[in-house]
Amino acid sequence: MNILFRRHADGIARALRRRGVNNETAADLTQDTFARVLARPPLAATQNHNPQGYLYQAARNICINHQRREALIETVGLDDEEAINLADPSPSPERIVHSRQSLMRTYQALGELPERTRQAFEMHRLGERTIAEIAEELGISNTRAWSLVREAYKHLIGRVDIS
Structure with missing residues (x-):
């Protein structure tokens, strides 16, 4: 797995960025890809097993899931002053x-x-x-x-x- 990571992590991150993901998210999703592949490796009996293809397909699926989740979240733009005033910086008495x-x-x-x-x-x-x-x-x-x-x-x- 270590060899696969060194060989393909940069390529997977680039592929994710081409799908519209920013650098930080691409790095996170790349990590998620390798974690998923470690947790659920392909079956050994699979014909024509292609580790690189499997990694890229897993990354694509993770990216699609991420983008679907992001689409469900409603975001509101705040300027710096609004963001500062949004939360009370003082700790609670408890x-x-x-x-x-x-x-x-x-x-x-x-x-x-x-x-x-x-x-x-x-x-x-x-x-x-x-x-x-x-x-x-x-x-x-x-x-x-x-x-x-x-x-x-x-x-x-x-x-x-x-x-």
């Missing part, structure tokens, strides 16, 4: 409370970490340091530094409801 509670749980979870693990995590996440920089500063191997950061992420994910 969202504010939830965010504050998540932040408190994060502080608590960070406090539960061993000192070195917390320090490595803070250097990586807040200090934007690389694993190599963390390892050098803490005097440990890169593998150990990555292990500390990974342990911290696992702990935080387990303790803090991110949803």
